[in-house]
Amino acid sequence: MKNFNNILKKALDKTHVVIEKFLSYSRENANQRTLIIVPVIVVVILIPYLVFIRPPSAFPAGELVEIPEGLSLSEIAELLEREQVVRSATLFRSAVYVFGRERNVKFGDYFFKEPRNAFIVARALSYGVYGLEPIRIRVSEGTMVREMASLFAVYLKRFDEERFLSEARPMEGYLFPDTYFFLPNADDRLVLRTLRQSFYSRTVELEEEISASGRSLEDIVINAVFLYSLGRTTFELTSADLASDSPYNTYRVRGLPPTPIGSPSFDSLRAAVTPIKSDYLYYLADRNNVTHFSETYEKHVEKKRLYLGG
Incomplete structure (x- = not known):
């Protein structure tokens, strides 16, 4: 906190008072004064230090802490205090000086799984211990874009669900279902690009078979089911559902749906290319x-x- 120096000064002032009392009490024996006074000084100085080195109660555990490039050590310290990462900007700066890294604090995204004290935070920023570990996210076969958006939003703090939906809807059916590993600071555009690239890297294995079938990749991916037009994943269909005017309602509209839907697995794509008679x-x-x-x-x-x- 900003009042840390004032609190420390008051603690030292009180130490001075205590010292004076002990001096007057044990004036006849210098050794006795030394044995008593030194521990008192150490204890009084350590109390505020131990209080302020502890992590704040609102420490952002499990969240990203961004240290923008170009900030000075003082600005970083103030940012960390403001974001409840440390209790005292002054104490944080002092800890960085202990590591001798005051001119070499590492910028970037930091991730702390649990609350850490100011000394450990200072060490992390001094040496670039970012704490970012890949998160395992499974996209199952048949997952629709809106379900993907909800799934990734749970795990990735910078994932913009609405933007993903807007940009991914035209790619429905072309986002490959698989197990993915993303760092906690991955955003929606990186996720979309990764799923898209994964789809094409896998379907390239089917190029010859698709070409021999006389059909396009889009023809292979399209799958005629009701659930997409209904906007839900339930298997309970009603008479009203069957009478829907949706272009995806293949009970009323001849042929296949106008666009691909869901996320077909590799085996499903291969089966569509070379179906069993x-x-x-x-x-x-x-x-x-x-x-x-x-x-x-x-x-x-x-x-x-x-x-x-x-």
């Missing part, structure tokens, strides 16, 4: 998410009654 024309998923296929509409209706009660 069969006589099946209909399929449905039961309440346990098991898919049942039928060759005729009559069999399909029977399975619908059997597995869905409809």
Whole structure:
């Protein structure tokens, strides 16, 4: 805090008073005075030091602490005090001087998993111990863009959910589902670029097969399902859902949806490029998410009654 020097001065003044009292009490024995006074001085000086070296109660554990490039040591110290990283800017500066790094504090993003005292914070900034460790984030097959936005926003502090949605919607279906590792300071644009690059780096393996199939990559990615048009992931469909005017409602609109949806896995893409030949024309998923296929509409209706009660 800014009043740290004043508090320390008052502590030293009180020390002086205590010393005077002990001096008058033990004036006859110099050795006795020394043995008593020195510990008292040390204790009185250490008390405010120990109080102010402790991390603040509002320490931003689990959050990014940004140290902009170009700031002086004093400006960095004031920033850390303001952000509740340290209790005293003065004490922080003193700790940096102890490390002899007052002219070489490292700028950038710092991440503390738990509250740290001023001495440890000073050491981290003195030597560039950023504390950034990759976060494991799993994007499952079939995940839609809006679900991705919510997922990444939970883990990444600089992830702009609205901007991601705006920029990623045209790429629906072209963001590859996989396990990703991002640093805590990754933003939405880095995430989008990574998912996009991952998709094309994987589908390049299918180029020859796609070319031989006579279809485009977009044709392969497009998948006709209701859930996208409804804006939810429930499997409960109503009569109103089936009557929807959405261009993705393949009960009313012939052919495939106008754009790709969801996030198909590599195996799904490969299966779409080289589908297994069969006589099946209909399929449905039961309440346990098991898919049942039928060759005729009559069999399909029977399975619908059997597995869905409809």
